[in-house]
Amino acid sequence: MNAPVPGNAVRGNAVRQSLASFRREREADWKALEALLARVEKRAPRTLSEEELLSLPLLYRSALSSLSVARATSLDSALVAYLESLSLRGYFYLYGARRGLGQRIADFFLHDWPGAIRDLWRETLVSVALMLIGIGAGAWLVASDKDWFDAIIPSGLAGGRGPDASAELLRGMLYDGDNGFLSGFAAYLFTHNVQVAILAFALGFAFAVPTVLLMLFNGCMLGAMFQVYWAKGLGMELGGWLAIHGTTELFAIALAGAAGMRIGTRIAFPGELTRMAAAANAGRVAATAMVGVSVMLLFAGLLEGIGRQTITSDVTRYAIGGGMLALWTGYFYLFLAVKNGDR
């Protein structure tokens, strides 16, 4: 049983020799590619010399061809696994090519953000309409029975501003400069509103139903608050107090709702695409809009923290609020940056 058949070992050795020489000849290229990838993954590509940069795709293709050869002829699974991981890294680096972060940020502000918002115009109209309906409903409910106020506004947010509060107290809240931990509160509101906006966006995937409810309810809260002040003859003043940051903030929340609705409606009615693909397409537009929304909310937070309590003139408040609204609408719907051909 132990007797070797003549020629068998010799033929085996020949195969072994050719595969060993395959590895010997290609190994330097693999190592070079590995070293280059390790460098470009850590630092920017400009740290490579021009020569190295040009050799990268060549080395990658050589690794791919080695992989094909190894898969077809070699049974060294460690070698195949090494080449697979090396090729995959090369593939992700070369074909995952994207613009630099600076360029990306510039593109975002010049094209992507306004473009995404313009793309969502129909949903934005619906979202704003829902909020207006909510405001009307909230005001009407509190006007008909003031107990509705406690049901609509969480007591923590109301902070004593209720239907039973005196006109002086309500007025004081609108104009008093030294209001405790005011700026901290503004920052809290900022993160709170970002949460509301994210919620409106993210709940959209449930066929947009929760988003619609959220928009209505947000409007309801605003309407209820408004009714309380209106009944005391402070309607205009509350308008100014809200307008200074509210135009930015409410617009941002409306846009977040619009983004959520886009995803929900696309999942419900995917058209010719599969539901997955439709959701992915809508998700990309909506996510771009959402980053913009958080920038808007940052502005709103700053306006609220700095402007709301320090600027006490109604005219200035309305002017700032109106100005911000005009700025946003102009930026989104009128400002069309010239597109580069190669984008």
Added chain:
Amino acid sequence: MATASRPALATVRSLITPEGVDLRIKLADAGTRAAAFLLDVVFIATAAIVVTIVALFGLRGLGSGELQPLFVVWIILIFFLRNVYFIAFEAGRRASTPGKRIVGIRVASRNGAGLSVDQVIARNLMREIEVFLPLSIIAARGGTGVADTLTTIFGLVWALLFSLFPLFNRDRMRIGDLLAGTWVVEAPKRALMEDLSARQDPVAKAFQFSPAQLDAYGIAELHKLEEVLRRDDYFAQKAVAETIGRKIGVKIEPIDSKAFLSAYYGELRAHLERKLLLGNRKVDKHDR
């Protein structure tokens, strides 16, 4: 190739490069992803605590009037820390957070094209409602002492539903992956290992095998044998050498196990590779 009953391949997806080579990417399994996420959470929490402690020590002397604007900065910083951490790292060149990097996985676009920043943003914003939202609701309620059983259960069920979602679809996607058109794949960095059949072992040279002895096993067993040799565990090698010796009718001294396995591996591989060149892929020992 026989494809029947190979659970390991259920997570392999084909990715054909423009050069026409199928890279066969492997999807990361749920356990790996959970581990990566927990690592990231630890990093974020550590950073948040360090920032807070540094801020507290640096600002001891200030009165509450000067502290207010800094409090704003702090709140915004912590908020950004959590929300930007994932996005910034995944939008980077390696498309993975430090946690993912440690366990060797990365985010990739499902259609094989480059991962765009928009996709990264979409998948990470969804994480906000998948995990952080229910937890923060529970935390907020708990903080004010109004956490009733119902809201807690609701929050936990919500979080559980979303975190288990990857287990219920073929591609192991979270809701965020689904919306962004991404998936998470294994992208380990592997070092080039030595070629076992190039090992020069004087004892191994003494072993000779007949074609019948080499026909006893196929490629699957060869790969297992490679694994055993690379692991270099004396007892495993002794057991494997005994099994092979029994099968091919050779008596091996325990001390010679490693040399015998090296010799048999080299011969078996050369034998199977030669068959491969002639178009005969012997998948395993049952394959004739």
